[in-house]
Amino acid sequence: MRADRLMAVLLLLQRRDRVTAADVARELEVSERTARRDLDALAMAGVPVYSTQGRGGGWRLVGGARTDLSGLTAAEARALFLVAGPASAATPAVRAALRKLVRALPEPFRAQAEAAASAVLTDPQRWGSSRVEPRPPHLLDDLQDAVIRGTQVRLGYADSTGAATERTVHPLGIVAKGPFWYLIADTPAGRRTFRIDRVSTAVPTGDPVHRPAGFDLAASWRAIADEVERRRTPLESRATCAPDGLARLRMILGDRLDVGGPTADGRVEVVIRGYNEYALASELAGLIEWLEVTGPPGVRAHLAAIGAALAARYA
Structure with a gap:
């Protein structure tokens, strides 16, 4: 720098x-x-x-x-x-x-x-608890150049299952999120996101990129990241929180916490997203000083079981 x-x-x-x-x-x-x-x-x-x-x-x-x-x-x-x-x-x-x-x-x-x-955006938040060390993928410079030059690319790509495909894409921007780099591009099937370390080939076609009017890389990435987080954390748990605990919840839960309005007794309604009922209950058990979980019943049942196990061991 x-x-x-x-x-x-x-x-x-x-x-x-x-x-x-x-x-x-x-x-x-x-x-x-x-x-x-x-x-x-x-x-x-x-x-x-x-x-x-x-x-x-x-x-x-x-x-x-x-x-x-x-x-x-x-x-x-x-x-x-x-x-x-x-x-x-x-x-x-x-x-x-x-x-x-x-x-x-x-x-x-x-x-x-x-x-x-406006070609590259950095999102400092990692996906989940990933501890992969950052390492720029070998085709990053080629794809960055294609974004800047506005040139379509013939992309060789392997998805998360290892299935290999080849397609022509319109590169729109590159995002660095934690240790991973992503290419955002338009394709015949619509807008797609490609993890750059899974790109095997990137050959410029010489044809110009058709860039959507008013395209904003930051706004596009926010929509993509929000959708990914919703898929990773499909379960929603409802709760009320003591006002002095909201800062702690925001620090621990980040974007998985949605804060609602006040309740009649002065607490605050919240919705917390998680992967499944047991995982979410295990996470919320450490926040019980501020939090009262109202649903779903499965999360409350797991919290009760966790509390009984803790009481039995440490009473």
Whole structure:
């Protein structure tokens, strides 16, 4: 990410007459020591930047110099704007500044640079309790390039059962969720999601992607992730919760918790999704200080059995 930071520091210098190491540290959410190293690195790389000491001191560009981006190659422009996209770890202010660089790019590069800025999305939440270590799949770069260029791809793919298929898809975006990467694409059978580590081949056809008007990668992924979670946790349990326990429930249950309205006795109605009755009862047993489960009867029966077993062992 250091190249990201150096570009962001340069943009700050161009936007402001003067910056201090504290300004850079606050804007980029790094330490002042790291900010000073980055400023020194710019000077050593030949950027006309200098520092002044004392009151009103800081770092400035010599003569208000500005960076000429006309020498960027198409690949460099795409790489730069991938940094500015939703997957970026930079602050919103830095991402906004990077996107403004589109205006400084040569005309032939602008479309791909803008596409790169919205090509990749990061969803930090893992599926369930997966502990698989992140490892970018070998065809990730090829598929990312197809999204940016807007090129259809002939995709070889093996599903979760190992059945192999081949189809032509319209790549729309890429999502990183926990250790896994997904391609969202339109197909003749409708919109589909492909886990990229299961892609065996990805051959560009040269035909342009038919991108739906108003397509939003983040909104599309939210709908997909919500549907997956509903399938993974088909059971709904109803309960009431003490108000002071809601924060704990949200922390433990995340998106599987839906909060309703207040009850007559001042508690709060909630609905909790789980995999099956026993698994959900086992999970909710540790929350009984705040929670009273009202249904379904199977979950209540499992809770009673768990309570009796605990009482028998620890009474």
